Each structure stands twice: as C-alpha cells, then as structure tokens.
Amino acid sequence: MGSAADIAQQIAKGTRSAAAVLKECKALIEARDSDLNCFTAKTFQRAEREAAGIDDLHAEGKALPPLAGVPYAVKNLFDVEGMVTHAGAKINADNAPAAADATIVARMSRAGAVLVGALNMEELAYGFLTENHHYGITRNPHDRTRGAGGSSGGSAAAVGAGMLPIALGSDTSGSIRVPASLCGVFGLKPTYGRLPRSGTYPFVNSLDHVGPFANSVLGLALSYDAMQGPDSADPACAQRAIEPVGVPLSLPRGIHIGILGGWFHEWAGPAARRSVQLAAAALGATEWTELKSAEVARAAAYIITGAEGGALHRPRLIEQYEDFGPASRSRLVAGGLIPASWVIQAQRVRRLAYSQALELFERFDLLIAAAAPAVAPRVGQETLLINGRSIPTKAGLGVLTQPISCIGLPVCTVPVWPGEGDSPAERALPVGVQLIGAPWREDLCLAAARALERAGIAEVRAPPSAL
Amino acid sequence: MMAESHDNPLEAYVRAALTLQGYAFDEAEIAEIVMQFSRLETIARTVFDWPLPFASAPAPVFRP
Numbered sequence: 206m207g208s209a210a211d212i213a214q215q216i217a218k219g220t221r222s223a224a225a226v227l228k229e230c231k232a233l234i235e236a237r238d239s240d241l242n243c244f245t246a247k248t249f250q251r252a253e254r255e256a257a258g259i260d261d262l263h264a265e266g267k268a269l270p271p272l273a274g275v276p277y278a279v280k281n282l283f284d285v286e287g288m289v290t291h292a293g294a295k296i297n298a299d300n301a302p303a304a305a306d307a308t309i310v311a312r313m314s315r316a317g318a319v320l321v322g323a324l325n326m327e328e329l330a331y332g333f334l335t336e337n338h339h340y341g342i343t344r345n346p347h348d349r350t351r352g353a354g355g356s357s358g359g360s361a362a363a364v365g366a367g368m369l370p371i372a373l374g375s376d377t378s379g380s381i382r383v384p385a386s387l388c389g390v391f392g393l394k395p396t397y398g399r400l401p402r403s404g405t406y407p408f409v410n411s412l413d414h415v416g417p418f419a420n421s422v423l424g425l426a427l428s429y430d431a432m433q434g435p436d437s438a439d440p441a442c443a444q445r446a447i448e449p450v451g452v453p454l455s456l457p458r459g460i461h462i463g464i465l466g467g468w469f470h471e472w473a474g475p476a477a478r479r480s481v482q483l484a485a486a487a488l489g490a491t492e493w494t495e496l497k498s499a500e501v502a503r504a505a506a507y508i509i510t511g512a513e514g515g516a517l518h519r520p521r522l523i524e525q526y527e528d529f530g531p532a533s534r535s536r537l538v539a540g541g542l543i544p545a546s547w548v549i550q551a552q553r554v555r556r557l558a559y560s561q562a563l564e565l566f567e568r569f570d571l572l573i574a575a576a577a578p579a580v581a582p583r584v585g586q587e588t589l590l591i592n593g594r595s596i597p598t599k600a601g602l603g604v605l606t607q608p609i610s611c612i613g614l615p616v617c618t619v620p621v622w623p624g625e626g627d628s629p630a631e632r633a634l635p636v637g638v639q640l641i642g643a644p645w646r647e648d649l650c651l652a653a654a655r656a657l658e659r660a661g662i663a664e665v666r667a668p669p670s671a672l
Numbered sequence: 673m674m675a676e677s678h679d680n681p682l683e684a685y686v687r688a689a690l691t692l693q694g695y696a697f698d699e700a701e702i703a704e705i706v707m708q709f710s711r712l713e714t715i716a717r718t719v720f721d722w723p724l725p726f727a728s729a730p731a732p733v734f735r736p
Contacts, residue, residue, distance in 0.1 A: 411731075504718035511712050523694055526701075535701070539708035542689040547716045552730030554719050559731065 206230060209275045209370040209424035210452070213317070216274040219263065223256035223274030227319055230276040233368045234321065240349060242341045243363040245281050246288060247322040252276065255319040271427050273317035277371040280357045281323035282330060282406035283307040283415075292406035293326040293356070295339045295528045296521050307404025308439070309373065309415060309432040316431035318371070324359030328530045330375060330408040331514060331537070332356055333383050333602035338530030342584055346388060346668040347634055351581040354384035354602060357418070361388035364418045366668050371428050372418045375402075377409050378506055379576075379606025381416050382618040386576035386637030387602075389620040390665050391654060392418045393425045396644050397613030398443040400429075401436030409513040410441065412506065412610060420665040422655040425617065426450045429647065450648045454655040462490035462653070463569035465641075468499035472604045474591045477575035479623035480636040484573055487662045488653060494565060494572070498558035499608040505551035505558070506611035512548045515541025532599075559612040566643035571653055575605055576618045576637035580626060606639070615642045617650035619663035638663070682710055 206212070206229055215221040231249060238244050259274045279285065282292040284303035291297050306314065314320065325343045327335050335343040335358025343358040345351040346366035353362040357374030361384030364372050374381045376394040385392030393416045400415050407413060417428040430451070435444040464485050470493075473481065485491070496502075515522075515537050522529065522538055529537065565572065578591045582598050589601040596604065609616055618637040626632040638657075642650040657663035686706045690697065697705065 498722070501718055501722040504715045507715045508712065508719060519693065526697075535704040535708045538690075538695065539686075539705050539712055541693065542686060542705075542709055543712060543716075547719065549730055550724075551716075551719050553724050553728045554722055555731040557722075557724060557728055 206233060206367060206370060208421035209272060209419060209427055210421065212275050212370060213269070213271060213273050216259065216263065217269050223259035223319065226274050227252055227256040227276060230321060230369065237366050237368055241344045241346060241362050241366055243324055243343055243359040243366070243368065244278065244322045245291065245325050245340055245359070248285065248288070248320050252319045252321045255314065259317055259319070270315065270317035272313065272431055275318045275371060276321045276369055277313060277318050277373065278320065278322040278324050278360070278363060278369055279310060279373040280326050280360050280375060282326060282375060283310050283373060284404040285310060285320065285323060288323065290406050292330065293328040293337050293340060296525050303404070305404065308401045308436050310404070312432045312434070313428065321369070324363055324372060326359055327356035328533050329518070330356040330377060330380055331533045332599055333379060334599060335359060335384070336584065338532060344584065345581045348581065348630055350583055352387070352584050354387035354577070354581065356380040358384045360418050361385050361390055361392070364388070364390040364420055365665065370420050371424050374416065374418055375405060376414045376416060376610060377412045378510060378610050379603040381418065382576045382606045382616060382637065382639060383602050385418055385618040385620070386635065387581040389622070389635035390418050390420060391422055391425050391620065392416065392618040393429055393647065393651070394610065394616045395429065395647050396615040398441050399615070399645070399647065400432050401439040401442040403436055403438035407517065409510045411509060411513060414610065422454065422651060422658045423452055426452060426454060426651050448645070448648070450651050454652040456652040456656045460570045460649070461568070462488050462571045462573060463492055463494040463565065464490050465496060465572050465574040466493040467495035467497065468608065469574040469605055472578050472591055473575040474579040476580050476623045476625035476631070477578055477636045479625045480621035480638050481573060481575050483621055483623065483662050484619070484638040484657055487657055487660045488573070490573060494569065496562060496565060496608065498554070498561050501554050502558040502608040502611040503604065505554040506607045508543060508547050508551040509555070511536070511540025512543040515539070515543070555611055558608070562612055562614060563643070571649055572641040574639050574641065576639045577602055578604055580631055580634035580636055609639065609641055614644060615647045615650050616640065617654040619654045619657050620665055621663055622666065682706065682713060
C-alpha cells in the first residue's frame with residue numbers, strides 16, 4: 206500500500222486516486238484480518254465518503270490537506286460518530302453511539318485521512334496483551350502463534366500486517382510502545398498532555414496518552430502534526446501552540462545520546478540488548494547512563510494505575526461484575542481498595558523520578574532503551590524468562606515502558622530486527638527500541654527515528670507470505 | 673472463614689474495604705481479589721522503601 210507520505214503525494218500528483226487507495230486498503234483488510242483479528246468494526250461507508258471528498262477536491266484543483274486519502278483506523282476506545290465506543294469491554298456494548306468524533310479523530314479527518322474502522326484492544330486498556338475475553342485474540346502478523354502485545358494490539362498488528370499505513374492507539378504504561386515493539390512498527394507516545402484525549406474512553410487519567418502507529422517515520426510525523434494543538438475539553442492537555450516537526454526530519458549535529466543501563470539493561474533479554482546495540486551504534490551513542498528511580502517509578506505507575514482504574518469502574522464492578530473479563534475484574538476491584546497513603550506516596554515518587562530524569566537531560570539530548578524485554582511471546586504464554594529471571598508475561602512486557610510513561614516523557618519506538626533467538630522463528634521477530642526525549646522534544650525522538658530508518662536499522666518488514 | 677482472616681491482616685483489610693465500598697462477593701471471588709491485592713501490596717513496598725525528602729510534593733494531577 207505504501208507509506209502515508211507516498212500515498213498523499215501520489216494523490217496530490219494525480220497518479221493515484223483516494224478511491225483507488227481505499228479499494229486496495231479494503232482488499233488487504235478483507236484478505237488478512239480474518240487471520241489476525243485486528244478489526245472490531247469497519248467504517249467503509251464513511252471511508253468512501255471521505256475518499257470521494259478528497260478526489261472531488263483534487264478534481265476542482267484545490268490544495269489537498271497533508272494526509273489526503275491516507276487510510277487509517279483507531280483503537281476502539283476513540284469515539285467515532287455514530288458508533289458505540291467499546292473500549293474492548295462488554296460493559297459498554299449497550300452504550301449509546303458516540304455523538305461526535307474524538308478530537309484527534311476529527312483532526313485526522315480535517316487533515317484528509319480516511320477512517321476505515323475500529324481496532325481490537327485489551328479490555329479497558331488494562332494489560333500488555335490483546336487476548337480479549339469478549340472480542341478475541343489479536344495475533345502477531347509475523348508469527349500467528351504469538352500475540353500482538355497490547356493494549357493497542359489491533360492498531361500495531363494492522364499496521365504490521367500491511368493493512369494500514371497509520372493507526373491510532375493509547376498508552377498508559379506502554380500500550381503503544383509494547384505492541385509496536387512486538388509487531389515491528391513505528392509508534393509515538395508523545396509527552397503527557399501533548400495530544401488531547403477528549404472523546405476517548407479513559408483508563409487512568411493521570412497517565413493516559415494517545416498517539417499514532419505508522420509504517421514509516423514520516424507517517425508518524427504527519428499524523429502527529431495533524432493531531433497537535435490545545436483542547437480545553439481535556440484538562441490534562443497542555444495549552445501550548447502547535448510545534449510541527451515537519452519533514453524532512455534531520456538530527457541536529459553534535460547530539461548527545463545516552464544508553465540506559467541499570468534497570469533497562471537488567472530487564473532486556475539478549476534480543477532486546479542486541480536491538481539497543483544496533484540502534485546505539487547507528488546513532489553514535491557510546492555512553493551508558495542510568496535512571497536510578499526506574500524500578501520505583503514502575504512501581505508507582507502500578508499503584509496509580511490500580512487505584513485510578515479501580516475507582517473509575519467501581520459502580521459497574523458492583524453491578525456488572527460478571528460482564529467484565531476474568532483477567533481484569535479482580536485486578537480492578539483490588540486496585541480500588543488501595544489506600545490513599547499508597548497513592549500519595551506513589552505520586553511523590555513520581556515527581557522525584559521526573560526530577561532525576563530532567564537531570565539526565567542536562568547531559569543528554571536523548572536516551573535509548575529497549576521497548577520490550579523480548580520478542581513477542583506465544584499466545585497464552587504465562588511467563589517470560591529474562592536473563593534467568595521469570596516474570597509473568599502479563600506484567601513483564603511493560604517492565605521497560607512503565608518507568609517512562611510514569612513521568613510522561615515523549616518516546617518514539619522504532620522496529621529493529623536483532624536476529625537473536627533460540628529458533629529461526631524467534632530470530633525473525635523484532636524488538637523495538639525506545640528513543641526517549643526530554644519533555645516536549647518529540648522532534649528529536651522522531652529525528653533520531655528517521656536517522657535509524659535511513660540507515661536501514663529501523664524498518665517495517667512485510668509479513669510472511671503465509672498470510 | 674471470617675475468623676481465619678483475623679490472622680491475616682491483608683485479607684482482613686480486603687474484606688473490610690470490600691464491605692465499605694459496597695461489594696458483595698462469594699468466597700472464591702474474595703480469594704482472587706485477596707491474591708490480586710497481595711500482588712499490589714508487594715509492589716507498593718518498593719514505593720514505600722524509596723527514600724524521599726520529607727517535604728517532597730506529589731506530582732500534580734489537577735490543573736485549574
């Protein structure tokens with residue numbers, strides 16, 4: 206199908222129509238989604254209207270918006286006008302359809318993008334798998350015996366399978382970065398408060414972020430720029446002007462990049478370490494450093510997540526407990542019992558961890574670390590074995606992402622193919638690398654991602670022909 | 673079962689907090705929730721063991 210930038214350029218030049226791109230996209234979805242279970246709904250009628258609108262603009266000789274005719278889909282916690290927002294949960298199935306698009310969906314439409322559907326996710330965004338009790342398992346496009354990761358698994362897998370050039374997701378503790386890593390695609394978790402969440406189904410308000418997945422860095426950049434801007438409807442959204450990263454993305458000379466050791470090295474298995482090594486070498490990063498509060502920041506994120514998530518869903522847990530999936534309901538109830546003193550302590554830790562990270566950014570412009578401890582686990586795999594230590598898969602997949610989202614730093618995850626593993630199947634799988642910036646420096650994260658893409662270190666690979 | 677929970681402060685806390693918050697579960701469900709809360713308590717220990725300056729403020733959440 207091509208990248209978002211290529212599609213928009215071809216449509217602007219008239220070498221391809223939006224209708225033709227949409228037809229190709231629909232054919233790919235029809236051919237590939239039955240194996241992977243990425244989509245929970247398709248919005249083809251809307252897509253045809255939007256594509257026709259782009260082709261009309263072109264026929265009238267008018268300037269086209271930056272994402273003109275580019276197909277995309279959204280995690281099913283984004284409001285889409287006329288559709289029920291499920292957030293992966295049965296408890297929402299009887300809700301009224303959304304009266305309007307979520308703010309960033311509306312902004313994507315204004316930028317000319319064509320919405321083709323809603324995507325599967327972990328129930329209520331609570332977990333790093335997409336093994337949804339109600340809507341099924343989303344499988345990995347590079348190995349269908351393995352999972353896509355989560356909670357935005359449908360988004361990552363649909364891009365990884367070549368069905369879409371762009372998808373939207375959310376990230377509370379790693380839900381963009383983990384599935385991007387496992388499915389081999391680019392993902393951007395912006396600074397906390399950069400992109401508005403109005404019209405999205407909440408999970409943990411003080412940690413929730415939204416952002417794009419893409420099959421190219423320019424696709425991430427184009428969609429990120431289209432979605433930026435203040436929004437008074439989201440109290441956490443920073444009321445700051447749009448700071449477009451634009452294209453082309455160039456890494457400034459003399460940039461200083463640190464490799465995160467300590468916690469991030471201990472919990473990176475051999476394939477994850479190799480991914481970091483490849484990225485570091487390509488970026489000229491040689492100096493190791495440490496975020497000393499990483500472990501405690503992860504623990505703080507756990508406590509805050511449990512408390513806020515449990516409190517949010519308490520009324521429905523009381524009345525509809527059986528309608529929640531077995532993997533989430535007891536965790537949500539338990540989280541709702543967390544004492545206030547634990548939460549206050551976690552928020553104090555969070556501020557301290559943030560201060561320590563800012564000190565690191567006095568020495569470094571960017572930090573790099575693996576995005577997941579290992580390649581995609583098999584569906585149903587209970588534990589991960591990382592450097593001789595066993596950790597439950599459900600919690601362990603986020604071990605390297607939670608400390609960063611806890612303090613809201615921007616991260617671009619890039620797909621790296623380390624070629625490490627015990628079997629040919631494992632050696633064919635990606636492990637992503639996090640490019641972590643200081644607050645509001647998404648531009649540097651994306652520029653470093655682009656440098657890795659140009660160097661051939663980070664790339665989205667076509668899924669096996671068996672698809 | 674209730675009498676036994678007095679020997680386990682964590683279980684006693686969970687039972688009391690469930691009642692206070694309006695939940696009513698059978699014993700199997702309570703056991704599952706106790707197990708989940710125990711995991712959270714283990715993680716919370718990391719947070720409590722971390723040395724913090726006395727006057728350190730929580731991260732802000734509310735934005736007027």
